[in-house]
Amino acid sequence: MVRLSGHGRSMLSAERCALNTLQHLSGIATLTRRYVEEIKGTGCTLLDTRKTIPGLRVVEKYASRTGGATNHRMRLDDGILIKDNHIAVVGSLEETVRGACEAGTGLEVQVEVDRIDQIEPALAAGAQRLLCDNMGPERLREAVALVAGRVPIEASGGITLDTIRAIAETGVDFVSVGRITQSASAADIGLDYDKT
Structure with missing residues (x-):
């Protein structure tokens, strides 16, 4: 529980915006924790993505x-x-x-592949990281x-709470899930005014 004190009219005028934001961010944190718990012990790291609401990326990623x-x-x-x-x-x-790679930016070059036959050409050309898109566990193990x-x-790609464990167990280093910021349900948080 959090207690706030101040001018009633000011607090109530800001209530809905504050609660909407808090509910949204709490929903993201809660859903993220569920994904993290699903892959616990696999050695795989959960990543978020840039699939965020414009203007809210910093707080959603927080x-x-x-x-x-x-x-x-x-x-x-x-x-x-x-x-x-x-x-x-x-x-x-x-x-x-x-x-x-030749642009000399100093940035990591990651290549998205959706077929196994793209992996060797990407690595031979200098890819420093691979993103295997929409591959099931069997193909990920092969990769x-x-x-x-x-x-x-x-x-x-398309990773859910039901599929993330099997994907993490394939030996991939990372799993990225856009739905943790895109599709999290808002947490139920309310504000009650106490005049005393």
């Missing part, structure tokens, strides 16, 4: 960190993530990765075996 997740990429310029659309624009996975510890592997 809430996910409070729940036990690790913050990953606060902004686009925190790292280089090569996705399928980037590859489509450039023309080939290898050329896209090489170009990012982990193929990579053999050369770079960290992150699993992402």
Whole structure:
């Protein structure tokens, strides 16, 4: 319980905005904790994503960190993530990765792959981290075996509380879950005014 004191009219005029924000952030922290508990003991780390409400990224990521997740990429310029659309624009996975590595930004170059046959070309071109997108446990185990510890592997895409444990047990280093900030239910928090 939290007790506040002050001018009643001022507190009541701010009540709804304050409660909405607190309920939203508490919901994120609570859902994040559930995901963290699901992968406990696997050695896998839960990451949040940039899937946040505009203007609330800092506090939503704080809430996910409070729940036990690790913050990953606060902004686009925190790292280089090569996705399928980037590859489509450039023309080939290898050329896209090489170009990012040769840009000399000092940023980690991560490559999103959704097929096993993309892994070796990405690594040969200089990828420093892989994001395996929408791969089930069997394919993730295959990816982990193929990579053999050369770079960290992150699993992402459609991961739920029901599936995260099996995914974490494949040997991936990280699991990122956008729904912890996107889909968390608000916690039930109220404010009661006591005139005494």
